[in-house]
Amino acid sequence: MARKKGVKRASVRKKPVIGIFSFTGCEGCQFTILFINGILDLMEQADFQYFHLIKEKNRKAKFDLAIVEGAITSEREVRKLKEIRKKSKYLIAIGACACNGGIPSMQNFLERERIEKYVYNQKMLKDSIEATGIGEHIKVDYYMYGCPISKIEFTNLYNYFIKTGRLPPEPKLGPVCDECPRRGEDCLLLKKQPCLGPITRKGCGAPCPQENIPCYLCRSPLPKADFPAEIELFKSFGLKEQDIINKLEHFQNIEMPKTCEYKPKVKIKIKGKNNKSKPIKK
Amino acid sequence: MGKTITLNHITKMEGHAKLNIRVEKGKVKKAELTIFEGSRYFEGILQCQKYNELAPIASRICGVCSVVHFLTATKAVEDAFNVKVSEQTQLLRELIHIGGHIQSHVLHLYFLALPDYVGYPNAIQMASKYKNEIQCALRIKRLGNRIVNVIGGRDVHPLTIVPGGMSRLPDQAELKSLSAELKKARKDFIDTVTLFAKIKYPRFEKCIDYYSLTNKHYNILNGKVIGMKCNEICTIPLEDYEKHMKEYFQEHSTAEFVVMEGRTYMVGALPRLNHNYKLVDKKILKMLPFTFPSDKPFHNIPAQAVEMLILADRAINILENIKIKKEKPKPIKVRAGSGVGVSEAPRGLLFHKYTFDKDGVCQYANITTPTSQNLRCIQEAIKEFLPNILDLPKEKIKLEVEQLIRAYDPCISCSTHFLELNWEEIK
Numbered sequence: 001m002a003r004k005k006g007v008k009r010a011s012v013r014k015k016p017v018i019g020i021f022s023f024t025g026c027e028g029c030q031f032t033i034l035f036i037n038g039i040l041d042l043m044e045q046a047d048f049q050y051f052h053l054i055k056e057k058n059r060k061a062k063f064d065l066a067i068v069e070g071a072i073t074s075e076r077e078v079r080k081l082k083e084i085r086k087k088s089k090y091l092i093a094i095g096a097c098a099c100n101g102g103i104p105s106m107q108n109f110l111e112r113e114r115i116e117k118y119v120y121n122q123k124m125l126k127d128s129i130e131a132t133g134i135g136e137h138i139k140v141d142y143y144m145y146g147c148p149i150s151k152i153e154f155t156n157l158y159n160y161f162i163k164t165g166r167l168p169p170e171p172k173l174g175p176v177c178d179e180c181p182r183r184g185e186d187c188l189l190l191k192k193q194p195c196l197g198p199i200t201r202k203g204c205g206a207p208c209p210q211e212n213i214p215c216y217l218c219r220s221p222l223p224k225a226d227f228p229a230e231i232e233l234f235k236s237f238g239l240k241e242q243d244i245i246n247k248l249e250h251f252q253n254i255e256m257p258k259t260c261e262y263k264p265k266v267k268i269k270i271k272g273k274n275n276k277s278k279p280i281k282k
Numbered sequence: 283m284g285k286t287i288t289l290n291h292i293t294k295m296e297g298h299a300k301l302n303i304r305v306e307k308g309k310v311k312k313a314e315l316t317i318f319e320g321s322r323y324f325e326g327i328l329q330c331q332k333y334n335e336l337a338p339i340a341s342r343i344c345g346v347c348s349v350v351h352f353l354t355a356t357k358a359v360e361d362a363f364n365v366k367v368s369e370q371t372q373l374l375r376e377l378i379h380i381g382g383h384i385q386s387h388v389l390h391l392y393f394l395a396l397p398d399y400v401g402y403p404n405a406i407q408m409a410s411k412y413k414n415e416i417q418c419a420l421r422i423k424r425l426g427n428r429i430v431n432v433i434g435g436r437d438v439h440p441l442t443i444v445p446g447g448m449s450r451l452p453d454q455a456e457l458k459s460l461s462a463e464l465k466k467a468r469k470d471f472i473d474t475v476t477l478f479a480k481i482k483y484p485r486f487e488k489c490i491d492y493y494s495l496t497n498k499h500y501n502i503l504n505g506k507v508i509g510m511k512c513n514e515i516c517t518i519p520l521e522d523y524e525k526h527m528k529e530y531f532q533e534h535s536t537a538e539f540v541v542m543e544g545r546t547y548m549v550g551a552l553p554r555l556n557h558n559y560k561l562v563d564k565k566i567l568k569m570l571p572f573t574f575p576s577d578k579p580f581h582n583i584p585a586q587a588v589e590m591l592i593l594a595d596r597a598i599n600i601l602e603n604i605k606i607k608k609e610k611p612k613p614i615k616v617r618a619g620s621g622v623g624v625s626e627a628p629r630g631l632l633f634h635k636y637t638f639d640k641d642g643v644c645q646y647a648n649i650t651t652p653t654s655q656n657l658r659c660i661q662e663a664i665k666e667f668l669p670n671i672l673d674l675p676k677e678k679i680k681l682e683v684e685q686l687i688r689a690y691d692p693c694i695s696c697s698t699h700f701l702e703l704n705w706e707e708i709k
Contacts, residue, residue, distance in 0.1 A: 028345025028438045034389070035427050035437045040409060040416070048406070103342040106327040147342065148438045211435040211442045212449040216338065240641075243332050250339065 549630025
């Protein structure tokens with residue numbers, strides 16, 4: 001009896017309005033969401049007013065939850081992002097690009113004039129700005145890291161939101177190693193493979209080490225990540241310093257010193273709210 | 283008085299695009315695609331990266347074609363260092379590639395294209411009336427994901443493809459169960475062909491050059507690049523494909539265009555079948571109400587449906603015969619030089635070219651995606667198609683033009699060069 005009553009109440013309650021928005025990136029996180037088994041059932045529990053990938057009519061309503069993917073690379077994107085923030089009760093960043101710039105932010109560290117000449121043979125888009133995560137421009141209520149995001153993490157957050165109308169608390173911090181089944185004798189580091197698991201936020205279930213691929217920091221460094229120690233360790237594996245630095249830069253907006261005169265004693269600072277990495281410019 | 287129609291934010295297509303059409307006195311003066319996507323400079327950021335870091339970065343060009351970017355980048359690296367991968371690696375890569383094609387085709391067919399033809403704004407609203415079809419699509423999607431998962435370890439941005447081989451070999455038992463699942467799902471693939479063969483597509487013909495891979499069997503991973511140029515077959519040598527292909531920017535437009543041998547051309551499922559239909563089981567081809575070669579761009583949609591069935595059969599064939607033997611990726615001897623990789627992405631030919639220094643650090647990268655190759659063709663097609671439908675109400679024109687664009691299955695986010703610019707062409 002009680003259950004029936006609950007069902008009735010649930011059906012009376014208005015479905016939360018959700019929008020999935022995409023800025024500069026590969027849209028792989030949107031696809032990851034679409035590839036969740038039972039996605040249509042999940043989607044039925046909310047009112048998706050904006051999901052340009054599969055919907056033709058995109059009414060720009062007010063949103064209970066805005067899910068934002070992609071990095072911000074132009075003034076136009078900043079304006080659109082701010083508009084979305086104003087209309088949304090909660091806003092979450094999904095994927096490395098939205099969290100801290102991801103792969104698109106790698107362009108920040110290139111000699112701009114050289115790559116433009118090389119790739120486009122002409123001037124830059126006028127309103128182009130430094131590529132960053134969305135948190136540089138607006139308040140973000142939850143960061144879902146990873147490239148791409150984990151299906152389980154998304155489904156858990158989604159279900160929590162549908163049930164409570166609120167976002168879950170931020171996950172506990174810890175290195176990928178905490179979840180890695182190779183931990184111990186089978187550890188990739190013991191095989192002299194440059195695995196970044198020890199300094200990367202957990203939450204993915206360590207899929208890469210399980211496929212014999214060293215972790216590549218796609219979920220962002222932990223706030224206390226000891227980069228110098230990691231660089232020293234990889235150097236002892238025979239890697240060149242420049243290659244290690246390139247590796248560290250792939251998924252985040254962190255600039256490492258470029259010269260080989262780099263002294264490991266200098267600690268690289270990662271500041272910012274929500275433990276989010278920010279670009280460090282010389 | 284001129285009439286300007288602007289389709290803002292064309293939806294149900296990966297990436298973000300805008301189209302400007304200008305009609306003057308019943309004549310189409312302008313049909314121009316504008317892209318919303320921010321710039322990512324992939325070719326720039328791939329420079330200075332070590333050879334083994336290229337594929338994971340290149341994979342991030344596109345979330346839905348991540349498998350093919352991964353494979354093609356790896357192929358280019360292997361070509362540069364003259365590494366020949368084992369037969370087993372080739373087969374496993376072909377399998378994961380087939381999985382990627384299925385993922386992409388099923389999404390395009392059922393979620394992006396089908397709603398247009400059955401009169402629904404989107405797949406979610408279509409779901410109640412077309413329950414069986416959507417269920418069938420979801421089963422195929424799950425299977426595509428499963429193949430990519432079993433071989434690559436993840437649905438999007440797979441992990442196991444490394445220069446020289448595979449970082450992890452799949453379990454024989456898992457391959458066996460995959461084979462059984464595929465056989466069970468064969469009916470779904472057949473139903474898909476039947477469904478898309480039944481649809482009445484707009485009658486629009488556009489004679490154009492086609493380019494695709496060809497090989498001894500219907501192969502989307504390896505082969506030589508051939509073109510059909512005025513019914514004349516030509517081969518593009520891979521070592522210097524850049525000499526045959528020209529990338530350029532059009533006046534007042536924002537996107538990159540490509541011509542092959544100075545001519546507009548099309549890549550994708552239709553060109554693949556136009557060139558390779560003789561390699562396909564006749565029973566499959568008979569399911570369609572038309573024959574290949576076809577010059578109708580809308581036939582790209584049923585061509586994708588047929589291709590899914592062909593590829594599913596190929597996957598079953600591989601899975602039934604493969605016996606996984608333990609092997610490690612071939613060792614890489616780094617040397618200075620260039621390498622080219624070419625594959626058939628779901629949307630057509632994909633080229634990756636890299637040049638390395640003696641330490642294996644990338645000095646030059648050139649990526650040519652299928653969408654940028656098709657873009658000129660799409661624009662020309664819109665211009666030719668519009669006069670047929672100009673009398674229709676504006677809403678209908680919008681829908682039909684969108685349908686035409688979507689028939690080419692463009693993926694805007696993967697076009698590495700897209701950029702809005704004010705550029706005056708001096709020529």
